[in-house]
Amino acid sequence: MASSADRLPYAADAESPLKEAELAVLRKQYEGEGQFVGVQTKFNYAWGLIKSDKRAEQQLGVRLLTDIFKDYPERRRECVYYLALGHYRLGNYAEARQYNEILLGKEPGNLQAQSLRGLIDDKVAREGLLGVAIIGGVAMVATIVGSAIWKGVAKKR
Amino acid sequence: MDAQSTTAGGTVGEAPASRNPRQGPDGGESLIGHALTAVSGRDVQAFGRTVTATAATLIQPFGDSISATSNHYQHAMTDISKELRKPSIQNRMLGFAQRTPTELVRSKLSTTEIQHRALTFLPEDLLRAIPDQESQYSLFQGFQATLPDPKKSRKPSKKDGQKQITDSDVDSNTSVVEKLTKEREDLAHQLEIYSVRKNMASSEIREIDIKIANLNAMRHIVLERLAKLEQEEAQLEHEILEVDNKIEDIQEDMDSVHLEEGDSDTPSSDTNNGSFMSESVYGKLSNSTFKNPKKHRSKSKSNTNATSFKSPILTRPAGRKSMPILHEHFEPGTRISEYQTHTDSITSLDFDVPFGTMVTAALDDTVRVWDLSSGRCLGMLEGHRASVRCLQVEDNLVATGSVDASIRLWDLSRAETYSGAGNHINKKKKYNGEDADDEETDDGRQSSAISTGVSSAAGLTECAVHCLDSHVDEVTAIYFQGDTLVSGSADKTLRQWDLEKGRCVQTLDVLWAAAQSSIVPGADDSKWRSTGRSADIKADFVGTLQCFDAALACGTADGLVRLWDLRSGQVHRSLVGHTGPVTCLQFDDVHLVTGSLDRSIRIWDLRTGSIFDAYGYDNPITSMQFDARRIVSAAQEPVVKVYDKADGRHWDCGNKEPLEDGKERSIVDQVRMKDGYLVEGRRDGVVGVWAC
Structure with missing residues (x-):
């Protein structure tokens, strides 16, 4: 697609939350259409939710997107990207990466997906290092304590 | 570390194979991943090579086993294993199965998170089944298009820009050009958004169309279910009535034995009835007569109770237990069924309820009773010595007016006296014996009509209740309601009858009323003359009439509709307008609708008397x-003309086109409708049933 640059939002778009009133409009529309809600309305609400700062709203957004993915095969390709974004926002980087790679497998030249891949890698590396540092610290303490105990036991013997 | 590396190799190898780390998250997998990030880059390189080897061996057999089913998947796998050899990819692959610690903690410990994961889980096959075709606009574009338009605020600025062009000097031209280019871009963007919106709307319409199609399909299925249910319902009712009949017969047997002890005529059992019936005159009756649910009702009541015989209307049993509603769900104009009822032109027909009982009269001088749900002829109403011109069915009561100047009243519920087995002869004798006094005081002829011993004719003669024959010329219109029957005749009189007593209670002379109105001062004599046509020989003098309580409306050959007060016997209003004989009329509490040979249908306001x-x-x-919604009429065409009052639409019910062999379809002469259930009778004796 020539206009693929416009067709998908960048991850940065997802970082800017909508105003409460704007989200309320989308929610009202979504709830107003009831059982036979249209795909666009559903997506609008889901997208608004994913942009939110609140985790519960983000989760609901991902759920709606999952529904869209299941119900509208013709929308799957873009939906997989929004799912990746949603999971990225939620911090579920494994899923985010998985979905993003699926899209990249289909469209290797997709700029949005490429940038998301970079973002996910960064996040994982940073949080991973942080986690390893913590685990490392815990392990260190454990070793020290353990060795101390061991020494104590040895001394007792 | 060595032991760890082999385990890690296995895990890393699995990750791309399953492409879904969630599917096999054993705690060690992630922990090892973190451990791996801790080792230095050089170690990773070395370690990566061993991992590639392990992964390759793991992938290869796995890919082979899959290859039979999904080819492209195998390609993907080989691609991945190729890419795995690149160091940069290897680095990434190592991180592939990774979860960050916070993620890990959340995914393992928080119930809401676990719940959410379960809800948003997408199975592998769905993820693989991503179709290639793209929609005309992306959802995100749709989202942008639905956002409130920020361009609108810029419209005034556009005008400013135009002003600037006119006002500006040369040196500001460049900035103006810049501004205009920007504006052009904005406008182009806006145009794009509009096209997206357009696409959105059209795709939404398509979605709705699909939904409508689905709903229609569902409706069709449910309609079929409804039809089946009604069939079964009718079947059940039929069975119930059969059982009821058996019970009643047995009871009657016992009763008659009790009442007429030692009567030698009483057959001792039901078993010999078959031969008895076949020898009797009643054997001529088709068996189907006895199967009509409507005719198997509380016979013991009417048999043992003398008063009920006198006034059949009052003791008329309740109607069918279940109410057919199928026709209400048909598309208007759907043909439900078609029967060849007579061999000659149908002169009159009526039915009680949708899928109930229909009575038809034709020029072949027969009156037939039909079961509309099965299409069977239940019998004939015989007694008239000439063809029947008009008839009305109300519940079990049928009134027929004939060219032989008589009106006959029938109670179809009495057909049951013939039913199946039992001591019917005895019953009839009992009738005559018990009721003879009452009957004779009423009318000698009536008792003869009723007494089955005298009337040897086949058919449903047993149903006859009264014969009203005070008219001296053919009866052309009748209408009854409750105990009152009104009739119009070619002798230019209207008569009012008391159905309970079977007597004429009032005679209204139309000619006298016409003369009265013409000599009343103030009445416009010329108007009457101008509308009164020279008598059309073909048209009936009294074409139609209807009464309600004390109000009677009649339409006559002079084109007038007269409203009578039955209490005073006077015409209190004449509706002038039709230029041809009035053939049909019907009124409700507000409107009176008339049809005439002058080709028009007029709807009158009863309160003002104006059109x-x-x-x-x-x-x-x-x-x-x-009825409340439509006016149906027969206008000498092969179709029924329907006027939908609700939406002001005229349409034809039926097929107007000539038959395949080039012959014209037969003309519809008679039409009746109740609750959107329309019955029409044609000149070739065919009756069609339609939903409208």
Whole structure:
């Protein structure tokens, strides 16, 4: 697609939350259409939710997107990207990466997906290092304590 | 570390194979991943090579086993294993199965997170089944298009820009050009958004179309279910009535034995009835007669109770237990069924309820009773010595007016006296014996008509209740309601009858009323003359009439509709307008609708006596009926003309086109409708049933 640059939002778009009133409009529309809600309305609400700062709203957004993915095969390709974004926002980087790679497998030249891949890698590396540092610290303490105990036991013997 | 590396190799190898780390998250997998990030880059390189080897061996057999089913998947796998050899990819692959610690903690410990994961889980096959075709606009574009338009605020600025062009000097030209280019871009963007919106709307319409199609399909299925249910319902009712009949017969057997002890005529059992019936005159009756649910009702009641015989209307049993509603769900204009009822032109027909009982009269001088749900002829009403011109069915009561100047009243519920087995002869004798006094005081002829011993004719003669024959010329119109029956005749009189006593209670002379109105001061004599046509020989003098309580309306050959007060016997209003004989009329509490041979249908306002609405067809109107929603009429065409009052639409019910062999379809002469269930009778004796 020539206009693929416009067709998908960048991850940065997802970082800017909508105003409460704007989200309320989308929610009202979504709830107003009831059982036979249209795909666009559903997506609008889901997208608004994913942009939110609140985790519960983000989760609901991902759920709606999952529904869209299941119900509208013709929308799957873009939906997989929004799912990746949603999971990225939620911090579920494994899923985010998985979905993003699926899209990249289909469209290797997709700029949005490429940038998301970079973002996910960064996040994982940073949080991973942080986690390893913590685990490392815990392990260190454990070793020290353990060795101390061991020494104590040895001394007792 | 060595032991760890082999385990890690296995895990890393699995990750791309399953492409879904969630599917096999054993705690060690992630922990090892973190451990791996801790080792230095050089170690990773070395370690990566061993991992590639392990992964390759793991992938290869796995890919082979899969290859039979999904080819492209195998390609993907080989691609991945190729890419795995690149160091940069290897680095990434190592991180592939990774979860960050916070993620890990959340995914393992928080119930809401676990719940959410379960809800948003997408199975592998769905993820693989991503179709290639793209929609015309992306959802995100749709989202942007639905956002409130920020461009609108810029519209005034556009005008400013235009002003600037006119006002500006040369040196500001460049900035103006810049501004205009920007504006152009904005406008182009706006145009794009509009096209997206357009696409959105059209795709939404398509979605709705699909939904409508689905709903229609569902409706069809449910309609079929409804039809089946009604069939089964009718079947059940039929069975119930059969059982009821058996019970009643047995009871009657016991009763008669009790009442007429030692009567030698009483057959001792049901078993010999078969031969008995076949020898009797009643054997001529088709067996189907006895199967009509409507005719198997509380016979013991009417048999043992003398008063009930005198006034059959009062003791008329309740109608069918279940109410057919199927026709309400058909598309208007759907043909439900078609029967060849007579061999000659149908002169009159009526039915009680949708899928109930229909009575038809034709020029072949027969009156037949039909079961509309099965299409069977239940019998004939015999007694008239000439053809029947008009008839009405109300519940079990049928009134027929004939060219032989008599009116006969029938109670179809009495047909049951013939039913199946039992001591019917005895019963009838009992009738005559017990009721003889009452009957004779009423009318000698009536008792003869009723007494089955005298009337040897086949058919449903048992149903006859009264014969009203005070008219001296053919009866052309009848209408009854409750105990009152009114009739119009070619002898130019209207008569009012008391159905309970079977007597004429009032005679209204139409000619006298016409003369009265013409000599009343103030009445416009010329108007009457101008509307009164020279008598059309073909048209009935009294074409139609209807009464309600003390109000009677009649339409006559002079084109007038007269409203009578039955208490005073006077015409209190004449509706002038039709230029041809009035053939049909019907009124409710507000409107009176009339059809005439002058090809028009007029709707009158009863309160003011003025015309409320009128419309015309190409041919004279011979029959008309209306309900809350539509007016149906027969206008000498092969179709029924329907006027939908709700949306002001005229349409034809039926097929107007000539038959395949080039012959014209037969003309519809008579039409009746109740609750959107329309029955029409044609000149070739065919009756069609339609939903409308």
